[in-house]
Amino acid sequence: xxxxxxxxxxxxxxxxxxxxxxxxxxxxxxxxxxxxxxxxxxxxxxxxxxxxxxxxxxxxxxxxxxxxxxxxxxxxxxxxxxxxxxxxxxxxxxxxxxxxxxxxxxxxxxxxxxxxxxxxxxxxxxxxxxxxxxxxxxxxxxxxxxxxxxxxxxxxxxxxxxxxxxxxxxxxxxxxxxxxxxxxxxxxxxxxxxxxxxxxxxxxxxxxxxxxxxxxxxxxxxxxxxxxxxxxxxxxxxxxxxxxxxxxxxxxxxxxxxxxxxxxxxxxxxxxxxxxxxxxxxxxxxxxxxxxxxxxxxxxxxxxxxxxxxxxxxxxxxxxxxxxxxxxxxxxxxxxxxxxxxxxxxxxxxxxxxxxxxxxxxxxxxxxxxxxxxxxxxxxxxxxxxxxxxxxxxxxxxxxxxxxxxxxxxxxxxxxxxxxxxxxxxxxxxxxxxxxxxxxxxxxxxxxxxxxxxxxxxxxxxxxxxxxxxxxxxxxxxxxxxxxxxxxxxxxxxxxx
Numbered sequence: 001x002x003x004x005x006x007x008x009x010x011x012x013x014x015x016x017x018x019x020x021x022x023x024x025x026x027x028x029x030x031x032x033x034x035x036x037x038x039x040x041x042x043x044x045x046x047x048x049x050x051x052x053x054x055x056x057x058x059x060x061x062x063x064x065x066x067x068x069x070x071x072x073x074x075x076x077x078x079x080x081x082x083x084x085x086x087x088x089x090x091x092x093x094x095x096x097x098x099x100x101x102x103x104x105x106x107x108x109x110x111x112x113x114x115x116x117x118x119x120x121x122x123x124x125x126x127x128x129x130x131x132x133x134x135x136x137x138x139x140x141x142x143x144x145x146x147x148x149x150x151x152x153x154x155x156x157x158x159x160x161x162x163x164x165x166x167x168x169x170x171x172x173x174x175x176x177x178x179x180x181x182x183x184x185x186x187x188x189x190x191x192x193x194x195x196x197x198x199x200x201x202x203x204x205x206x207x208x209x210x211x212x213x214x215x216x217x218x219x220x221x222x223x224x225x226x227x228x229x230x231x232x233x234x235x236x237x238x239x240x241x242x243x244x245x246x247x248x249x250x251x252x253x254x255x256x257x258x259x260x261x262x263x264x265x266x267x268x269x270x271x272x273x274x275x276x277x278x279x280x281x282x283x284x285x286x287x288x289x290x291x292x293x294x295x296x297x298x299x300x301x302x303x304x305x306x307x308x309x310x311x312x313x314x315x316x317x318x319x320x321x322x323x324x325x326x327x328x329x330x331x332x333x334x335x336x337x338x339x340x341x342x343x344x345x346x347x348x349x350x351x352x353x354x355x356x357x358x359x360x361x362x363x364x365x366x367x368x369x370x371x372x373x374x375x376x377x378x379x380x381x382x383x384x385x386x387x388x389x390x391x392x393x394x395x396x397x398x399x400x401x402x403x404x405x406x407x408x409x410x411x412x413x414x415x416x417x418x419x420x421x422x423x424x425x426x427x428x429x430x431x432x433x434x435x436x437x438x439x440x441x442x443x444x445x446x447x448x449x450x451x452x453x454x455x456x457x458x459x460x461x462x463x464x465x466x467x468x469x470x471x472x473x474x475x476x477x478x479x480x481x482x483x484x485x486x487x488x489x490x491x492x493x494x495x496x497x
Contacts, residue, residue: 005427006039007112008103010096010136012087012127013119014044014055018148022179023118024062026420031076035424039110041103045085045096046119055082079107087123093134100136111141114426121150125164132168144426146175149240150231151435154451155444162437171437175426180241181433182418182425184407185377189248189347190262192375192383199373200253202351204326209370210483211332212348213245216340216469220297221314225305232312234288234454237336239447243270244435245347246332250322259432263439270442274321275449282453283460287473289315291339294466300339311461314338317474318450319481333478335485339466345377348486366391366398372486382406 009027011019030036044055056077060067067073083099085092104111115131117124124147137143145165152158165174180186193200202208215237221228228236250272251265276282291314293299301308315337322332351371372386384404391399407415416424425433454460462471469487478484 002034004037004039005035005112006107006109007036007114007142007427008040008100008107008109009042009114009116010100011042011044011116011118012085012123013046013117014082015046015048015050015058016118018118019044020058020062022417022419023116023423024059025066026417026423028063028066028076029416029420030424030427032072035427039108040079041107041109042080043096043099043103044080044082047084047086049084050082052080052082055080087119087127087130090130090134093130093136097134097136104138109141111138112143113138113141114144114146116146118148121147121152121161125161128165128168137168142173142429143169144173144175144429145169146177146426148177150235151176151240151440152444153231153235155441155448158440158444162440172431174437175422175431176435176437176440177422178240178244178433178435179418179422181244181435182421183377184412184415185375185381186245186248187421187433189245189375193249194253205328205330207351208330209350209352210330210481211249212350212486213242213332213334213346214348214485215241215336215345216342217336217338218340218343218467220291220300220339220466221303221306223304225303228314229306229310229312232288233314233316233336233338234447234451238316238318238334239443240435242334242336243273243443243446244439246270246273246320246334247439249332249347249349250324250327252326257432259430259434262432263436267436267438267442269322270439270446272322272324272327273442273446274323275446276453277449279453279456282450283457285477286316286318286450287462287471287477288313288454288460289317289337289462289464289471289474291315291337291466292463294339294468297339297466299466311458313454313461315340315464315470315474317470317477319477331481331483333483333485335470335474337464337470341467341469343379347375347377349373349375350483350486366400368398369400376406380406381412 011023013019027036027042059077059080060073063073081099081103083096085096103109117127128145131137152161193203247266247269251269254261254265276285290300293302300306300314301310317335320332320334322330349372353370354368357368368388369386374384376382376384382405384402386400386402389399389401391397422433462473464471475485
């Protein structure tokens with residue numbers, strides 16, 4: 001039996017897409033599983049003039065594919081209340097406090113409050129100040145603030161935003177959400193590393209040749225053209241998702257699975273990333289691209305709400321070096337982009353090849369290849385390990401095999417979605433899978449050098465056709481080190497049945 005947790009949720013931006021697609025279904029799953037049941041309430045706020053009844057209809061629509069029991073749905077939505085709210089108007093916070101206090105008493109939430117800011121980041125600081133000034137932060141329960149990316153657009157703006165928020169909330173009350181940290185296979189990275197001697201003993205520069213991280217998307221910017229054109233792939237994907245994955249791969253074993261111990265090691269890992277402090281180093285180690293028309297799809301500059309003269313990158317590939325004892329000399333290659341040939345997120349750890357190959361290489365169909373451990377994150381979830389074996393029959397010809405454990409569709413469907421995991425972590429006060437300010441700070445410090453160099457250089461942005469895996473220059477980045485992008489498309493070969 002799951003332990004019920006009492007809390008009052010206030011969602012700023014309750015009429016938005018994130019709330020509709022992710023937050024309401026996640027809260028419903030927590031409700032069904034008994035983590036929240038009787039002693040919880042949710043206040044939705046936004047500028048639109050909605051009634052409680054209409055709010056309930058919107059929530060029901062967001063749950064139409066998961067609800068099995070209409071009575072249960074009605075009981076769930078009865079805990080939701082809506083109040084029209086201008087985040088800059090102090091009078092509105094007076095009304096919000098009045099409703100919050102009433103619901104605290106009605107549902108006996110014991111002063112436990114979670115504020116979820118599912119809206120534009122320029123309002124984060126204002127909301128934090130208003131919550132404190134109007135006494136919505138309680139003294140008799142826990143108070144937690146969940147904020148979505150982007151957390152600033154560079155180190156300077158991120159620092160200013162953090163200083164604003166810490167006027168009202170302490171660091172241990174701020175939960176910076178990165179939904180990638182809620183994914184099953186991202187959380188499995190530490191389990192595979194630290195619970196298997198076969199990998200932990202080899203997890204260093206003596207045995208690993210390179211690491212490759214790919215986050216590829218087949219969609220374009222869709223209806224986010226105005227946001228994306230001011231952001232780009234470097235800020236949208238590398239600063240948060242990719243660097244968080246790098247930190248989990250690079251970090252030293254934590255003292256325990258306590259959230260603070262894990263985050264301390266991630267901070268150290270991010271501090272060890274080599275900073276490319278001049279334009280030449282950036283050009284040599286990072287490639288940016290922009291998709292053009294192809295496969296009956298528009299090019300980036302023809303997308304709605306995008307400047308036709310835009311030089312914003314929709315693709316990034318880079319080589320990250322880690323300057324510490326464990327990883328010195330091992331390149332971490334990363335790439336992410338839109339309108340690529342496949343939707344896939346995976347990590348390849350390529351081990352060094354045997355120093356002397358005893359098996360024939362001429363005139364044979366297959367030769368011994370380096371061992372590769374792959375962590376499949378999405379859409380497939382699981383692991384694969386490439387090994388060399390002898391081909392069945394006489395002779396010594398080699399055969400490359402892949403041992404794999406791919407989670408089946410039923411297992412995946414029964415696994416909590418990322419936002420559900422992270423909301424429960426926040427309810428439990430577990431910061432493990434949320435980003436500490438010092439992680440954000442180090443990430444922006446790394447990114448700013450790249451962004452500043454690109455802003456001074458208008459030449460090195462390369463086109464790639466929609467439906468490909470990026471510009472030629474992203475392949476050259478690896479070729480110069482004697483490597484290739486590892487591209488076996490398991491998502492097509494092992495489709496869930």
